[in-house]
Amino acid sequence: MIDSHLHLDDPKLRDNVKQIVADCAAQGVELLINNSCDYASMLAGVELAESYDCVFATIGMHPHDSKSFDGKFVETMNRLAAHPKVVAVGEIGLDYFYDLSDRQTQRDVFAAQIELADSYKLPLTLHVRDAYGDAWDVLRAQKKHLNSGVLWHCYSGSAEFARQAAREGHYFAFGGAVTFKNAHKEEVLEQIPIDRVLSETDSPYMSPEPLRGRVNTPLNLHLVVAKLASCYNVDVNAMEAQLKENTYRLFPKLNEHKLRQTV
Numbered sequence: 309m310i311d312s313h314l315h316l317d318d319p320k321l322r323d324n325v326k327q328i329v330a331d332c333a334a335q336g337v338e339l340l341i342n343n344s345c346d347y348a349s350m351l352a353g354v355e356l357a358e359s360y361d362c363v364f365a366t367i368g369m370h371p372h373d374s375k376s377f378d379g380k381f382v383e384t385m386n387r388l389a390a391h392p393k394v395v396a397v398g399e400i401g402l403d404y405f406y407d408l409s410d411r412q413t414q415r416d417v418f419a420a421q422i423e424l425a426d427s428y429k430l431p432l433t434l435h436v437r438d439a440y441g442d443a444w445d446v447l448r449a450q451k452k453h454l455n456s457g458v459l460w461h462c463y464s465g466s467a468e469f470a471r472q473a474a475r476e477g478h479y480f481a482f483g484g485a486v487t488f489k490n491a492h493k494e495e496v497l498e499q500i501p502i503d504r505v506l507s508e509t510d511s512p513y514m515s516p517e518p519l520r521g522r523v524n525t526p527l528n529l530h531l532v533v534a535k536l537a538s539c540y541n542v543d544v545n546a547m548e549a550q551l552k553e554n555t556y557r558l559f560p561k562l563n564e565h566k567l568r569q570t571v
């Protein structure tokens with residue numbers, strides 16, 4: 309299993325990373341992709357990726373922190389983008405639910421990071437909340453820079469929007485929220501071909517049922533995978549294999565790393 313989105317550097321997890329990584333290896337969670345939100349988490353993620361073979365990192369500024377996007381941040385992104393264990397630019401996008409940064413700033417910073425990702429041929433991991441229309445507009449305006457794949461992390465949009473994005477070849481990641489009662493994700497998943505779905509935990513957030521409300525860890529990933537298997541009506545092993553294949557396809561640097569390991 310692969311956890312395509314989590315935050316090991318979060319204060320709730322960072323003191324236990326060594327144990328979490330060991331437990332993951334023992335329980336079949338093979339790879340962890342740590343997502344960047346701001347300057348500190350971007351550096352922490354790359355450091356974790358350098359410390360643990362199974363950890364990979366993204367680089368980028370969360371929409372909440374768009375107001376802190378400055379020359380130093382861009383310079384650091386450029387410095388880290390070619391790092392062998394940096395697999396994507398994320399989590400980037402728009403969040404109009406919390407509105408922690410001005411909306412125009414969020415859109416500008418989102419667009420700038422799409423361009424930067426393209427110059428390093430990195431896929432995008434998107435965080436979008438209550439802003440699907442505007443996010444789509446930014447993506448459309450940046451269409452010539454969308455050459456390496458788009459992942460909607462913790463997808464919470466409509467079935468109709470999923471169909472539209474799936475037609476463009478986008479990917480969708482689901483975590484604990486997919487297990488919540490009243491999640492009604494079945495009609496969304498119906499619009500998403502099985503070769504475009506990824507699993508994640510977003511740890512330490514979004515604990516799946518029946519652990520909702522507790523600190524989440526990648527060890528709970530199996531609950532997400534089981535739910536996806538039942539939605540797609542396939543057995544858990546087939547779902548696991550499919551999720552793995554999808555993740556390696558979207559994040560080619562995972563493959564390059566594996567090939568280097570085997571040389």
Ligand SMILES: [Zn+2]
Binds near residue numbers: 343
């Ligand atoms: Zn996240």
